Amino acid sequence: MSQSNRFLCTNGVVSPSPDTPPVTTLLEAHPGAYTTTRTHNNGSELLFWGRHLTRLSNSTKILLTTRPKLLFENPDKNGAPFLGFLTRSVKWDSVIEALVNDSIRKLFPTALKERKCKEELAITALVSGNLEKLSNSGGEFDEESISEFLDVYLHIAGYDPPLYGIRGNGAHLAVVGPGRDVANAKYSDWVRLRKSLEKLRPPSITELLLSNDGDRILEGCLTNFFVICLKDNNEDNNFAEKKGLQTFRSVEIQTAPVADGILPGVIRQVITQICLQIGIPLREVAPSWSQRELWVEAFITNSLRVLQHVDTIQVPDSWESVESKTWKEITWVEKRFEAEPGRITSIIQVCG
Incomplete structure (x- = not known):
């Protein structure tokens, strides 16, 4: 800004x-x-x-x-x-x-x-x-x-809005702490409360994600979080993943439901409507880090960035380590995506 x-x-x-x-x-x-x-x-x-x-x-x-x-x-x-x-x-x-x-x-x-x-x-x-x-x-x-x-x-x-679709211009995310209180309302005190999470932000990270257990990812501090996930690790999906030809039939978009304690973002609502209109399956369930091998794409949304594809996600190797004083004391496990928007993410961006 x-x-x-x-x-x-x-x-x-x-x-x-x-x-x-x-x-x-x-x-x-x-x-x-x-x-x-x-x-x-x-x-x-x-x-x-x-x-x-x-x-x-x-x-x-x-x-x-x-x-x-x-x-x-x-x-x-x-x-x-x-x-x-x-x-x-x-x-x-x-x-x-x-x-x-x-x-x-x-x-x-x-x-x-x-x-x-x-x-x-x-x-x-x-x-x-x-x-x-x-x-x-x-x-x-x-x-x-x-x-x-x-x-x-x-x-x-x-x-100055970020340019969409440029290789290497994706978001780098890290899961660092629990979800918000009164998450269904957007309130100014969150600006102060989220400062306590900043000590755990590694230098390359552009957005912090929230989770209550280190596995089910809720949302970002400033964004809603989505993954494109293979429905099952079966033969058809393995073929689709290898060939890069994921179809709407073989994948679903996952994002945490409002009932889990997330902000019902405006762009989140728009994404839900787009998926319904063009037939991309969307399931409101918190993406599970333990199932990350099935994740083929990810993106975040808010009304400033609109939609930004994700390059990397980092999660502490031990959830107890989020009590650490700095990010340097944490051992991170990383999930890496392609350094440019995936096919499903690009379709949604164009339709938006």
Whole structure:
């Protein structure tokens, strides 16, 4: 992501560009639900913007009802009005959509005008609860005024998307720790929590994967994870693997189900729909490292990278070693793929 050309709009007020921090700094500074996407086609369109607004609203509702500490600062400090806030029936989708789109209208034209040539824009919307405002109201409010108790931040920054399909431009992954809490919501505190995993990142690794047992791989810290797996190690599949002619009949795509505790990513949903439309079998099951000999391709997805093929995956030889202080203390076992996208991965990328 570009180190220059950052823009911020807070509650509808645009900040001077030089004062805009990196997006990670913004997320660490405020609790709340957030979503990130980017522009496409030289800034001409927002990638799956409607889906991201829905995801942002869903995350807000999940945090509000299950983990208010991840949405509000000091939620226990003003208990009475907060309980009243929880019990209200609010049309969160329309409220959040209106607030975020208002910020987009105010900030996006400037960011688009000042972006570098051929650069896309990364867009992050953060919704944070403001209990101080709620407390000052005495807990009295109606649906029309609910937006007054929310802080909405819109951050835009330059982004150079990785080129797809270039040999050697794949992701290098390492499994380093357990899955997230409240994984079905995207919340800003995860930016701070995932820092503890960074000590185990080998220098060449571009994304960290999560697993609760060292075998079943859930997702990445920033991505969803998929493998293309031979269905069975039978004669037909052995022939397909040797000849490089894997058919839809002989393979399936595997990715962990939301019920296992993963983020229901926007691009993950798109991949699922593509597979259904073109007839590629997809099974929602956490890919098992013990079955890696059947893996013929792998890729990761999120709304910035969209889809990136995987070159290598590393897993600790002993799962207990993830308690180590640094990556140097771990003995790694590696799975290596072709250094360019495989056939099934390429089909999905083209259809997307």
